[in-house]
Amino acid sequence: MLTIAEELKKNTISQFHLLYGEERYMVRYYKRSLMEKLSSPGDEMNCTVFQGEAAKPEAIADVGQILPFMAPQRLILVQDSGFFKNANDMTEVLEAFPESTYVVFVEREVDKRSRLYKWMGKHGCVTECQSQSDAMLKQWIAGYLKKSDKSISTRTAEYLIERAGTDMELLSNELDKLIGYTGERRVVETADVEAIGSGMVVSRIFDMIDAVAQGERDRALRLYDDLLANRESPMSILYLFSRHINILLQFKELSGLGLNRNELAKKIGVPPFTLQKYGKQAGMFKRRELLAMLEERLNYEESFKQGRLSDQLAVEMFLIQALTNR
Numbered sequence: 001m002l003t004i005a006e007e008l009k010k011n012t013i014s015q016f017h018l019l020y021g022e023e024r025y026m027v028r029y030y031k032r033s034l035m036e037k038l039s040s041p042g043d044e045m046n047c048t049v050f051q052g053e054a055a056k057p058e059a060i061a062d063v064g065q066i067l068p069f070m071a072p073q074r075l076i077l078v079q080d081s082g083f084f085k086n087a088n089d090m091t092e093v094l095e096a097f098p099e100s101t102y103v104v105f106v107e108r109e110v111d112k113r114s115r116l117y118k119w120m121g122k123h124g125c126v127t128e129c130q131s132q133s134d135a136m137l138k139q140w141i142a143g144y145l146k147k148s149d150k151s152i153s154t155r156t157a158e159y160l161i162e163r164a165g166t167d168m169e170l171l172s173n174e175l176d177k178l179i180g181y182t183g184e185r186r187v188v189e190t191a192d193v194e195a196i197g198s199g200m201v202v203s204r205i206f207d208m209i210d211a212v213a214q215g216e217r218d219r220a221l222r223l224y225d226d227l228l229a230n231r232e233s234p235m236s237i238l239y240l241f242s243r244h245i246n247i248l249l250q251f252k253e254l255s256g257l258g259l260n261r262n263e264l265a266k267k268i269g270v271p272p273f274t275l276q277k278y279g280k281q282a283g284m285f286k287r288r289e290l291l292a293m294l295e296e297r298l299n300y301e302e303s304f305k306q307g308r309l310s311d312q313l314a315v316e317m318f319l320i321q322a323l324t325n326r
Contacts, residue, residue: 004127008033013102016094016124018084018117020107025168026129031077031106038075038102046071055081061093064101076103084110084117091119131166134158134271140168141175145188148179152188158273160193165202165240166271201232205240206281208319209248213284217323224319234311235304238318242297248282249290255279293322 007013008030017034019027039047046068050060055078068074083090084107094103110117120126132140138157145152152160164174177196178188204223211220227237250268265272296318304314 001125004030004034004125007125008037011037013037014125015097015099015102016120017102017104018107018110018120018124018126019104019129020084020110020127021129023129023131023168025172027106028169030127030129031104034104035075035077038073038104040071043071045069046073047075047077049077049079050081052080055079055083057083057089057093060090060103061096064093064097064103067098068100072100074101076101077106078103079106080108081105083107084114088116090116094119094123131269132168133266134161134166134273137161137166137168137171137271141171144172144175145179150179150182150186150188156188156190156193158271159190161271162274162277163193163203166269167202170201201227201230201237201240202244205237205244206277208241209244209281210284212319212322213281215323217320220319220323221316224316228312234315235301238297238301238315241318242294245290245293245297247278248285249287249294251275251278251282252285252287252290255282296321 002010002012002014004017004019013034019030021027035047048063050056060076060078064074064076066074083105097103105120112118117126138154138161141157141160142152160171160174160178164170174193174196178192181196182188182192204227208220208223211217211223224237228234247268247270251264254264254267259267261272261275265275268275268278270278300309300314300318300321303309304311309317
């Protein structure tokens, strides 16, 4: 069976697709590519989107049986349905669709043991968008810049990843800034990354955690305010903060297993050249402190979801609690 990249290249699109995984940039990229292949812009007659709880098997079944109107196919986009985690009748629904109905599922989480997931593996194209290796990221960065007639050295690409992180959405934003900042100049230098990178989220998260480790309350809250001023949402900041804590916790738990540098980096999910920096920071915390922060994060996130605290106040109180526990 062809991969989604091969299908798009050969223009032989499967009738059913599942896109999921932690690298949301690639999920969105493939979703957009499939929609461009299977529907026309603004054609609401032949393209139907189901989102979240509104995605009911019976409603999808009704739409899927309708033949396309003045178009070769009908497209149904189903997002965050939970169908791949809960029992449902979607396999029977899909089996009854005419060949002219195409379905694209976009999910955040799936259960690979579920009946629908196994069915999709046999009858459709399943694409898990995982975080890219540092080698692939550097290659992607070079390709991204090449489209704008620019080049970048391996060392500068590594520095960009170190500052901006491995999230491709964040990286693409920084690359767009670099393209604009360098103007007619073809080569992107480390100094350019420095110049546009003062507000880079991952770098600021590193600094915030350093401030927490050293008990510097004012500095931690000032860095938080800087991120808010840079139009980062409080919940995104909280997510990145807890993701970073998870990385530090994994470093503590895995670094004593005798893994080599590349093996350790792969298991943790970070580029090998950032291990030293993460290792130094992990040494500033006890394991129980990292676990306590993750637990507090869940508590404050729940307070926000239940309306007891605003998102901004919830994250601020989380930071104060983390500093108090030092």
